[in-house]
Amino acid sequence: xxxxxxxxxxxxxxxxxxxxxxxxxxxxxxxxxxxxxxxxxxxxxxxxxxxxxxxxxxxxxxxxxxxxxxxxxxxxxxxxxxxxxxxxxxxxxxxxxxxxxxxxxxxxxxxxxxxxxxxxxxxxxxxxxxxxxxxxxxxxxxxxxxxxxxxxxxxxxxxxxxxxxxxxxxxxxxxxxxxxxxxxxxxxxxxxxxxxxxxxxxxxxxxxxxxxxxxxxxxxxxxxxxxxxxxxxxxxxxxxxxxxxxxxxxxxxxxxxxxxxxxxxxxxxxxxxxxxxxxxxxxxxxxxxxxxxxxxxxxxxxxxxxxxxxxxxxxxxxxxxxxxxxxxxxxxx
Amino acid sequence: xxxxxxxxxxxxxxxxxxxxxxxxxxxxxxxxxxxxxxxxxxxxxxxxxxxxxxxxxxxxxxxxxxxxxxxxxxxxxxxxxxxxxxxxxxxxxxxxxxxxxxxxxxxxxxxxxxxxxxxxxxxxxxxxxxxxxxxxxxxxxxxxxxxxxxxxxxxxxxxxxxxxxxxxxxxxxxxxxxxxxxxxxxxxxxxxxxxxxxxxxxxxxxxxxxxxxxxxxxxxxxxxxxxxxxxxxxxxxxxxxxxxxxxxxxxxxxxxxxxxxxxxxxxxxxxxxxxxxxxxxxxxxxxxxxxxxxxxxxxxxxxxxxxxxxxxxxxxxxxxxxxxxxxxxxxxx
DNA sequence: AGTGGAAATGATAACGATAACTTTTTACGG
DNA sequence: CCGTAAAAAGTTATCGTTATCATTTCCACT
Numbered sequence: 001x002x003x004x005x006x007x008x009x010x011x012x013x014x015x016x017x018x019x020x021x022x023x024x025x026x027x028x029x030x031x032x033x034x035x036x037x038x039x040x041x042x043x044x045x046x047x048x049x050x051x052x053x054x055x056x057x058x059x060x061x062x063x064x065x066x067x068x069x070x071x072x073x074x075x076x077x078x079x080x081x082x083x084x085x086x087x088x089x090x091x092x093x094x095x096x097x098x099x100x101x102x103x104x105x106x107x108x109x110x111x112x113x114x115x116x117x118x119x120x121x122x123x124x125x126x127x128x129x130x131x132x133x134x135x136x137x138x139x140x141x142x143x144x145x146x147x148x149x150x151x152x153x154x155x156x157x158x159x160x161x162x163x164x165x166x167x168x169x170x171x172x173x174x175x176x177x178x179x180x181x182x183x184x185x186x187x188x189x190x191x192x193x194x195x196x197x198x199x200x201x202x203x204x205x206x207x208x209x210x211x212x213x214x215x216x217x218x219x220x221x222x223x224x225x226x227x228x229x230x231x232x233x234x235x236x237x238x239x240x241x242x243x244x245x246x247x248x249x250x251x252x253x254x255x256x257x258x259x260x261x262x263x264x265x266x267x268x269x270x271x272x273x274x275x276x277x278x279x280x281x282x283x284x285x286x287x288x289x290x291x292x293x294x295x296x297x298x299x300x301x302x303x304x305x306x307x308x309x310x311x312x313x314x315x316x317x318x319x320x321x322x323x324x325x326x327x328x329x330x331x332x333x
Numbered sequence: 334x335x336x337x338x339x340x341x342x343x344x345x346x347x348x349x350x351x352x353x354x355x356x357x358x359x360x361x362x363x364x365x366x367x368x369x370x371x372x373x374x375x376x377x378x379x380x381x382x383x384x385x386x387x388x389x390x391x392x393x394x395x396x397x398x399x400x401x402x403x404x405x406x407x408x409x410x411x412x413x414x415x416x417x418x419x420x421x422x423x424x425x426x427x428x429x430x431x432x433x434x435x436x437x438x439x440x441x442x443x444x445x446x447x448x449x450x451x452x453x454x455x456x457x458x459x460x461x462x463x464x465x466x467x468x469x470x471x472x473x474x475x476x477x478x479x480x481x482x483x484x485x486x487x488x489x490x491x492x493x494x495x496x497x498x499x500x501x502x503x504x505x506x507x508x509x510x511x512x513x514x515x516x517x518x519x520x521x522x523x524x525x526x527x528x529x530x531x532x533x534x535x536x537x538x539x540x541x542x543x544x545x546x547x548x549x550x551x552x553x554x555x556x557x558x559x560x561x562x563x564x565x566x567x568x569x570x571x572x573x574x575x576x577x578x579x580x581x582x583x584x585x586x587x588x589x590x591x592x593x594x595x596x597x598x599x600x601x602x603x604x605x606x607x608x609x610x611x612x613x614x615x616x617x618x619x620x621x622x623x624x625x626x627x628x629x630x631x632x633x634x635x636x637x638x639x640x641x642x643x644x645x646x647x648x649x650x651x652x653x654x655x656x657x658x659x660x661x662x663x664x665x666x
Numbered sequence: 667a668g669t670g671g672a673a674a675t676g677a678t679a680a681c682g683a684t685a686a687c688t689t690t691t692t693a694c695g696g
Numbered sequence: 697c698c699g700t701a702a703a704a705a706g707t708t709a710t711c712g713t714t715a716t717c718a719t720t721t722c723c724a725c726t
Contacts, residue, residue, distance in 0.1 A: 003473060005712055016676045021714065031674060046468065052394070053712035055385040056681045060538030071410045074555075080404065081554070084431075093445060095428055098417075112426060115384030117336075135379065140336055221414070222407075222611035251610075256615040278555035279582075282589040338682060349706045354684065364704060386682030389711045667726105672719070684710085691704065696697105 004045040013041045024049060055117060059233020064094040065113035066122040069101040072221055074277050075247070075294055076124070081144060082298035083122075084301070090306055092119065096188055101190050103129045110135050124151040126157055127192040142308045146301050148193050149317050156308065158301040158318040162193045165290055166320045169244070169272065172324055176331045178242040178270055179210035184254060185246030186232035187217035194246050197274070201244065205289070214240060218250075227253025231261075242270035242330065248277040251287050255329065271329040286327035293320045344454035346374045347545065353455020354474050357382060385522075388450060397638070399455040402434045402524070405554055408580070409457070412479060415631035416455075423639055425452065431520040434523045436462045443468050448596045453638055455549050459483040459490055460525040469547050472589055475641045475645060481526050482650050489641065491634040491651040495526045498623055498655045502577070502605065507655055509664045511575040511603055512543035517563035518579030520550035530607070548571060551583075560586025575603030575663065581610040584620050588662065604662040619660035626653045 006024075010017040014033060022030045022039050023038035024047075030038070047236055080096065084140045087094045090209040095113070099105030107129045113121060114135060120142035122133075126149065136143050137152050143155035148162060173181065181201060185194050214227075216225035216233050227250030234240065245251035251273030255265060263269050273280065274289035297320055306313040339357075340373030343350040355363045356371035357380075363371070374380075381410035388394040399422055412430065420427045428446070432438030440462045446454060447468060447613045453475035456465075459482065469476050469487050476488035481495060506514065507631060512532060518527050535546050549566050551559035567573065579583035584606030587596060596602050606613065629651055637647040 007712075017713080018677085018715095019675060021712095022675090029674065034674085048444070048447045050389070050450065050712050052385040052388040052450060053681090054448075054714075056383070056683085057712080057714040059681060061385070071404050071413065072407070074405070077404045098431075111381070114381045115387075117385065119381065135381075136724090137379075152513055182566075224612045224615045228615040252612075255616045256617065260617060279557045279585075282557045282561040282586045284589065284593060340682075350683080351685095351707080352705060355705090358684090362704065367704080383682050386711090387684075388680075389713085390684040392711060669726085670724095672721105672723085674719100676717105678715105678717090682711105683717080685703070685720085686709090689704100689706070691702105693702085694700090696699095696706085 006047070006052065009038065009042050009045055009047050011036050012045060022288070034190075044140055060117050060148040061119065062092050063118045063222065064092050064096055064120045064122065065109070065114055065116075065118045066096045066108055067109045067113075068096060068098050068124050070098055073074035073223070074249075075147075075275055079298040079301075082295050085304040086299065086302035086306070091319065097234065099124075100180070101186065103127075103132075107131055114141075117176055119292040119309060120144065122301070122305070124144060124148075125155075125192055126153060126159075127153075128154075142305060144301050144305050144308075146297060148196070149319055151317065153316055156314055156316050156318075158297055158304060159165035159320070160292055160297070160322050161319055162196035163200040165274075165292075166197035167204050168200075168288055168322070168324055169197070169274075170201040170204025172326070173270070173272070173330065174204055174210065176270075176333065178330070179205070180239075180241045181205055182216060182234060182243045184216045184218060184227065184243060184246075184250060187219065188215065191246070191282045202286055223247060223249035224253040227255075228257045230254060231257035239269065242272060244272040245274065247275050248273035248280050248287055251289070251329075252279060252283075255287070265328050266328065270331060276325050278325075280325075280327070285329060286325070288327035288330040289325045291323040291325050293322070296320055337380045338361045338383065339380070342371065342378055342380050343374050345378060350400065383470040393450050394452065395425050396451045397425050397428045397450055397453045397455065398442070398449075398451045399427055400439055400446075401431050401457050403431055406556070407579070407582075408480075408608055409627070411546060411627035412631040412634075415628050416635040419632065419635035419639070432457075434519065436460075436465075440464055446650055447474075452511070452642060453477065455479060455634070455638070456479075456487075458525055459486060459492075461487075475576075475636050475638060477638050479630060479643075481529070482652055484650065488638065489649045489651075491637060492653070493625055493630070493655050494652055495529035496533040498625075499530035499535075500537050500606075501533075501655070501657055502530070502607075503534040503537025505659070506575055506603070506605070506663065507537055507541040507543065509603075509666065511663070512538070512541065513572075513574045514538055515549060515567060515576045516578075517549045517551060517560065517574035517576060517580055517583060520552065521548065544573075556580060556582035557586040559583055560588075561590045563587060565592035572602065575605060577605040578607065580608050581606035581613050581620055581622055582621070584662075585612060585616075588620070591640055599661065599663050602664050603664060609656075609658050613660070616663055618662060619658070621660035621663040622658045624656040624658050626655070631654055 006017050006020050010020045023035045072163045084094050097109045122144045126145045138155040145153050145157040149157050149159045183198050216230050216231040220226040231254040255271050273287045273289040276289045280287050308314050339350045339451050343353045343546050356368045417427050430442045455477045457480050459478045470489040476492035478486050480492045482490050482492045549563050551563040553559040564587040588604050598604050604619045606622040609622045641647050
C-alpha cells in the first residue's frame with residue numbers, strides 16, 4: 001500500500017484537492033456530506049497529510065523544540081512532565097533532545113531544530129555558546145530558558161536562583177556547626193547550575209570562617225554510582241565534616257558508601273543532597289536536602305511560553321522559591 | 334534579522350539558487366572559490382536551510398521516530414543511550430516521544446510522526462493497537478520493536494523474553510522454598526511486558542503447587558513511592574512470603590516499607606526486583622533481581638535498523654539473554 | 667420565474683528546496 | 697589560436713500542501 005497524497009484522495013473522491021484539504025483540516029467551506037465522503041475515502045486510502053508540505057505552505061510549523069542535558073535525571077523528567085502535556089493540549093508538538101551537558105551538543109541541537117522552523121525553543125540553563133544567542137533572534141523564535149535564571153535572558157527565563165540556594169544551604173550547615181565542606185558532583189564547568197550552587201556554598205562557609213570547600217568530580221552516567229565512587233575519593237586524612245552532593249541520588253550513593261566505610265552519619269560526617277527527589281520520601285532517615293519546584297518550573301514555563309506565543313508580554317525573569325528540608329543526615333544541633 | 338531563504342543568499346552572492354544549494358550541501362559542481370563565498374554570505378545572513386522544503390523536494394527525511402512509554406524509568410534511558418548516539422553518528426535524526434503506557438498515546442504518536450515522513454519508527458513492546466499495524470506498512474517504513482519479542486513483528490524486533498524471565502525468576506524462588514508470591518506493579522493491561530513476566534511467575538509457582546500469585550496495582554509516577562505504597566497494601570492476614578516488584582526502584586521502596594513495618598528481610602518476607610538498575614550496586618545488601626541487557630538492546634536494535642535501512646535483511650526476532658542475580662533479599666536456602 | 671447573496675467548490679500561484687537537464691565557462695593539447 | 701572535453705553555473709519542473717481569488721451551485725424571498 002503506497003503512501004497516498006492529497007491528489008489521490010481528490011481523484012478518488014471526485015473533488016478538487018482544495019476540497020480535500022479543507023475537509024481534512026476541518027475548516028469551513030465544505031458541505032457536511034462531502035466532508036464525510038472525503039474523510040471516508042482518505043481513511044481507506046490510508047492518507048496522512050504531509051507535514052513537510054503543510055509546514056512549507058503555511059510557512060511555519062507548530063513545533064516547540066526542547067533541549068535538556070540528560071534524561072538520566074528525574075529533575076528533567078519532572079520538568080518535562082507538566083510541560084509537554086500543556087503543549088499538547090494547546091495543540092503544539094514538542095520535540096525533545098539531549099545535549100549531555102555539552103554546550104556544543106546544545107549548539108548542534110539548535111542547528112538541527114532551526115531547520116524545522118520551530119515556533120519556539122526551550123533551553124536548559126542560561127549559559128550558552130555565543131553562537132546560540134546569535135542564532136535565536138527573539139523576534140522570530142520565542143525562547144524559554146529553564147531551570148536557571150539571569151538578568152539577561154535570550155528571551156525570557158523561569159527557574160530557581162542556584163547561587164542563592166547554595167548560600168541558603170551553606171548558612172544552614174554553618175548554623176549546625178559544620179565548617180569543612182566538600183562537594184561531589186560533575187566537574188566544574190560541566191553543569192553550570194551546580195557551579196553556581198557551589199559558589200553560594202563557598203560564600204556561606206567563607207563568611208563563617210570555615211575551611212575551603214573541596215570539590216570532587218565524578219563522571220559516571222549514573223547518579224547512585226557516582227555518589228558512591230565519589231565518596232570513596234574523599235581524602236581520609238583531612239576528612240570533611242559535611243559532604244554535599246549534586247543531587248539526592250548521588251547523596252544516597254554517598255551515604256551507602258559512608259556506612260560501608262563504618263562512618264556514622266551524621267555524627268562522623270554530614271550528608272546533604274539536592275532537589276528532594278522521590279527517593280528521599282521512602283528512606284527511614286530523611287536526607288538533608290533542598291526542595292526544588294521542578295514541576296512548577298515546567299508548568300509556569302509552559303504557560304508563559306503559550307502566552308508569549310499569543311503575543312502577551314511575559315516577565316523576562318521568573319524566580320521560583322526553593323525550600324530547605326532539614327533531615328537526619330546532618331546534625332540536629 | 335528576518336529569516337533568509339536560499340533565494341536571499343543567491344541574490345546576495347550573485348549566483349543562482351542551485352549554486353547555493355550545492356554549496357551548502359557540499360556536493361560537487363561548485364568551484365572552491367564560489368563555495369567559500371556562498372558559505373560566507375550564508376553565515377552572515379544567518380541562513381538555515383528549510384528542512385520542510387528539503388524533505389519535500391527529496392521526498393523523505395532522514396528522521397527516525399522513537400516511541401517510549403515513559404522517561405521516568407532508567408530502563409528506557411539506558412536503551413536510548415546507545416541508540417541515539419549510533420543514529421547521530423550515522424547521520425540520522427531521531428525524535429523521541431512518550432506514550433505514558435497508553436496504546437492510544439502510541440497511536441497518536443504514530444499519526445503525528447507519520448506526517449513527517451520518517452525513515453523508520455521504533456516502538457516499545459510488541460503489543461499495539463490494531464490501527465498501528467495498519468499504518469506501518471513495512472515496505473515503506475522500517476519498524477523496530479524494542480524490549481519485547483514476538484514471532485510476528487510488524488517488521489523486526491529486538492528484546493528479551495519477558496515470559497521466560499518470569500519463569501526463571503519464579504523457578505529460582507520456588508527452589509528457595511517460596512510458595513506464596515505477590516507482585517506489585519502497574520495495573521494488569523498497562524505494561525504488557527510486566528504482564529508477561531507475571532504470567533511466567535504464575536506458571537512457575539503453579540508448577541510447584543504454590544499459592545496463587547496476588548497482584549497489587551499501583552499508579553504513582555514515581556517508582557520509589559509506588560513501591561513503598563504498594564507494600565503498604567499487602568494483606569497482613571495472608572501475607573505473601575515473597576514480593577516481586579516491577580523493577581528495582583520499586584523493590585527498594587518496598588524494602589524500605591517492609592523494614593519500617595518491622596518485617597525482617599529475607600526471614601519474614603522476600604523482596605525481588607527487576608532489571609538490576611544501578612541503585613542495586615550501591616546497596617549494602619544486594620536485592621535479588623534479574624539483570625536485563627538494556628544497553629545492548631539499544632545497540633543491537635540501532636545497528637540492525639541501520640542495516641535494514643541499507644537494504645540488508647535482518648533477523649525478524651532477536652532475543653537477548655537475561656541473567657538472574659541472586660541477592661540477600663531472598664533466602665539463601 | 668427572477669434575483670441577490672451566501673455557501674460550496676475549483677483554479678492558480680506560492681512556499682523553499684532539489685533533480686535532471688542545458689548552457690556557459692574554463693583549461694589544455696595540438 | 698582553435699577545438700573539445702570537463703567543470704561550473706543556470707533553467708525548469710516538481711515535491712504536497714495552503715491562500716487567495718474566481719466560479720458555480722443552492723436557497724430564500726419577492
